[in-house]
Amino acid sequence: MNSALSSLPAFEHLASIPLYVPGKPIQEVQRELGLTSIVKLASNENPWGPTDAVKTRVAAAVTGAEFEGLGLYPVSDGWYLRQRIAQRKGITPDRVILGNGSSEILEMIAKAALLDGGSAVVPRHSFAIYGIATQTAGGRVIESRASATELDVDDILRSVAADTRLVYLGHPNNPTGLRLERAALERLVRGLREDIVLVVDQAYAEYEDPAEYPDAAGYLDERPNLLVLHTFSKIHALAAMRIGYGLGSKELMQYLERVRSPFNTNHLAQVAAEVAVQDLAFEAFSRQKNHEARTAFVAEAAHHRCQLSGTSGNFILLESAFPAAELFKELLQRGVIVRPMQGYGLPNHIRITFGKPEEMAAFWKAASPLLDGGC
Ligand SMILES: Cc1ncc(COP(=O)(O)O)c(C=O)c1O
Known part of the structure; x- marks a missing residue:
């Protein structure tokens, strides 16, 4: 337990509960790394709305x-x-x-x-x-x-x-x-x-x-x-x-x-x-865009021989030889925020939300050189 917590013994029973770690906000990456062009594919939001x-x-x-x-x-x-x-x-x-x-x-x-x-x-x-x-x-x-x-x-x-x-x-x-x-x-x-x-x-x-x-x-x-x-x-x-x-x-x-x-x-x-x-029409539109993004992602990942899991949702898990925390950091330096999954018991997986085509292009531009020798 850290010292800030141990000075409040009444709450000791909470110390072992994991903290929820959210996807990194764009503003935070701007502030910390001084980057201007940042793509967030970390929290499974829908990039096409709201209407x-x-x-x-x-x-x-x-x-x-x-x-x-x-x-x-x-x-x-x-x-x-x-x-x-x-x-x-x-x-x-x-x-x-x-x-x-x-x-x-x-x-x-x-x-x-x-x-x-x-x-x-x-x-x-x-x-x-x-x-x-x-x-x-x-x-x-x-x-x-x-x-x-x-x-x-x-x-x-x-x-x-x-x-x-x-x-x-x-x-x-x-x-x-x-x-x-x-x-x-x-x-x-x-x-x-x-x-x-x-x-x-x-x-x-x-x-x-x-x-x-x-x-x-x-x-x-x-x-x-x-x-x-x-x-x-x-x-x-x-x-x-x-x-x-x-x-x-x-x-x-x-x-x-x-x-x-x-x-x-x-x-x-x-x-x-x-x-x-x-608005069922917007839902159908978003579903279709998500399907297109998934199809393109799976095709691109095959070039790098990446292991993928999941066929549902607006995101995908990618397994690589890199520890997730490292791959996350490397991508972050290049202005792409994904979600490392070590906290979910998946130390070599990152989760990528499907964004707009230009956002996915930014992901592959950053990730391809890192995964070049094969995922
Ligand atoms: C499976 C699952 N349930 C619930 C939520 C929480 O969504 P909300 O923004 O409604 O709290 C999320 C958010 O990532 C999720 O992935």
Whole structure:
């Protein structure tokens, strides 16, 4: 423990919880390295948005052209946005909850389920907040087996302990870009004890082909203890706004309401998301652009004989002979920010978000000389 922490013994139990390490912001790289041309491919944002319609709606709220104004509190439970989401998902608004990013809903469910202890099953190599939220809520993490190329439902089911209250699944999973086939998802949904809350995090679901993707929301009616999460940070291109949503049974939502802080989502985020959630054309456009970027990336990586994993989401894992931290640093010096994955148990992998063609060209311009002898 560092000395700053040891001088506050009341918090010692927090010292072993890992810190979340975000993607490096562009401004920080500018400040630290004095670079002017920087490309960020580190946090799985959508480079193609938000749309003009979203910006116009936000501007109207900022200028006070609409009745709301910035001096008033937002609608605490985001009623209008929840109506829109419910309409789109074909459920009632009392089965929708909003969060300050879906990360906040991950924290809410951990707080709600682990109030007096218990454990959560977290698959290896998955989004860091699953483990962090569990531990900060006072719960114990049980890590289930998974690899960079395989999610293992049977091991998730085997890992459940008598005191398990929560099971997390990234679907598609970040950072491995894997998702389950329908039969495997069904085995998980139906194979867990009824008292366990299954959290299916679908932050990247909109990047999947809707005709093929097994949406966990299809099981909401059969499993009251299912929480399906989505975010406006990814395909909807509103990461700066911090807004996400959860879908579940009315009963589960009523419990989550007890741990939701009032006014947790702000007015600008709510109105932006109201427009974004209805814009299916922008989603289809972004999905197509992402598909094109992935196809081009896979072709280029083959020249360098790089090992890739994942076929889902707006990102890809690249394995190289370089330690991830070194490759990250070398790319950073050349103005390209990616995400090193050593903190996710993948010491030789970096994760690259699919950007615009010119951003991907900047990546390969920086990476090619480094990977020249073969990945
Ligand atoms: C799998 C997964 N879930 C949730 C989130 C959090 O998104 P939000 O911005 O909504 O908090 C991320 C962000 O990277 C993610 O990768």
